[in-house]
Amino acid sequence: MSIFDKFDHLRQTYDSLGDRAHNPFSVSFDRIESATEGVLGGRRVILLGTNNYLGLTFDQHGIDEAVRAVQTLGTGTTGSRVANGSYAGHGALERDLAAFFGRRHCMVFSTGYQANLGMLSTIVGRGDHLILDSDSHASIYDGARLGHAEVIRFRHSDPDDLYKRLRRLKDVPGSKLIVAEGIYSMLGDVAPLREIAAVKREMGAYLMVDEAHSMGVLGEHGRGLAEAAGVEADVDFIVGTFSKSLGSVGGFCVADLDGFDILRVACRPYMFTASLPPSIIASTRSALQRLDRDKGLRTQLMANATQLHGGLRALGLEVGPHISPVVSVALDEPEVAVRFWNALVEGGVYLNLALPPATPSSRPLLRASVSAAHSPRQIQKAVDLFGEIGRELGILPAEPFVELP
Numbered sequence: 001m002s003i004f005d006k007f008d009h010l011r012q013t014y015d016s017l018g019d020r021a022h023n024p025f026s027v028s029f030d031r032i033e034s035a036t037e038g039v040l041g042g043r044r045v046i047l048l049g050t051n052n053y054l055g056l057t058f059d060q061h062g063i064d065e066a067v068r069a070v071q072t073l074g075t076g077t078t079g080s081r082v083a084n085g086s087y088a089g090h091g092a093l094e095r096d097l098a099a100f101f102g103r104r105h106c107m108v109f110s111t112g113y114q115a116n117l118g119m120l121s122t123i124v125g126r127g128d129h130l131i132l133d134s135d136s137h138a139s140i141y142d143g144a145r146l147g148h149a150e151v152i153r154f155r156h157s158d159p160d161d162l163y164k165r166l167r168r169l170k171d172v173p174g175s176k177l178i179v180a181e182g183i184y185s186m187l188g189d190v191a192p193l194r195e196i197a198a199v200k201r202e203m204g205a206y207l208m209v210d211e212a213h214s215m216g217v218l219g220e221h222g223r224g225l226a227e228a229a230g231v232e233a234d235v236d237f238i239v240g241t242f243s244k245s246l247g248s249v250g251g252f253c254v255a256d257l258d259g260f261d262i263l264r265v266a267c268r269p270y271m272f273t274a275s276l277p278p279s280i281i282a283s284t285r286s287a288l289q290r291l292d293r294d295k296g297l298r299t300q301l302m303a304n305a306t307q308l309h310g311g312l313r314a315l316g317l318e319v320g321p322h323i324s325p326v327v328s329v330a331l332d333e334p335e336v337a338v339r340f341w342n343a344l345v346e347g348g349v350y351l352n353l354a355l356p357p358a359t360p361s362s363r364p365l366l367r368a369s370v371s372a373a374h375s376p377r378q379i380q381k382a383v384d385l386f387g388e389i390g391r392e393l394g395i396l397p398a399e400p401f402v403e404l405p
């Protein structure tokens, strides 16, 4: 009898993954050389699974700003903003983000996970309802569990189902908060936000959108799906992360509602954890400026996404429904997916493996995330390798699949 017996079901899968050259859940890079290249197990790999959408982790201005901050302000804040006080950079970053999104309020959290945990456990409570897309990220589910609102799920990206569920609550008192994501992280599909916003308006609910994977990616100015869909006025809360297009770590929520500032003394995942270190604040502010200024990054990113999505689909592989920087190949057998993933790493391409049950439709996924920093050659190499391995494993026909007119 061990305290870990309850994990026996996980243990089996976890141990079986260790039989191969690389264990997808224990990857440790020897070196990271750039936004798109690293060394793994002595082998050079293209980094195609990092969410580094704009490739800003090696942006020279961001690095210089971070170095300057660490030299002048030290390595960390060693406490929360409520207890230890804020540094000037925390407020400045909040003002930058509020201005970027055209909102009056912003709160910065130590991770995007904590932004969801904090917002969802605090702004709705007993007597309120949280209406979540069924494919919501773990941080959204965990925020719901930490709080006291009643949780209802609607079918993934289905505004009719959302409408039905809200209609049943029509005469129930309390606030109702709908939560959707801009781009869903597993299949890269884009939420039908215009339709969701219409339901929200009709039913008098609040709407929160997690733009973790869509900030810097969608919208003319990179403000995400709410901007691209033209519904920013209907979105009451935008949550996001610094760990993807901004290339660092941290999270935020922006809003325009009066009274938002009370969250600084009510939101426990904001209050009871150390604030972001000055170097992170500095590189994030630099990345936000670049994201705002350099539209070419988004153009390049979408060109790369189109190349990968189109290339994999032309091979005959099953990819997600929308062209976005998250490009996932759905397979049927977890065992085949593990072999496929190992062969990709051996061949010089690193991406993510997602295994059921934590995947849409409980299918294994080879999940790639494209960066603006990838070259067309790197993307082509990945497509070619997918083709080779797919044929070797018998998933693809011996010759490349050619679509008939």
Ligand code: PMP
Pocket: 111, 112, 113, 114, 116, 137, 139, 181, 185, 210, 212, 213, 241, 242, 243, 249, 250, 251
């Ligand atoms: N929301 C979504 C949709 C995400 O995919 C993630 C991270 N994968 C997060 C929130 C959490 O972000 P962070 O990495 O900053 O904790």
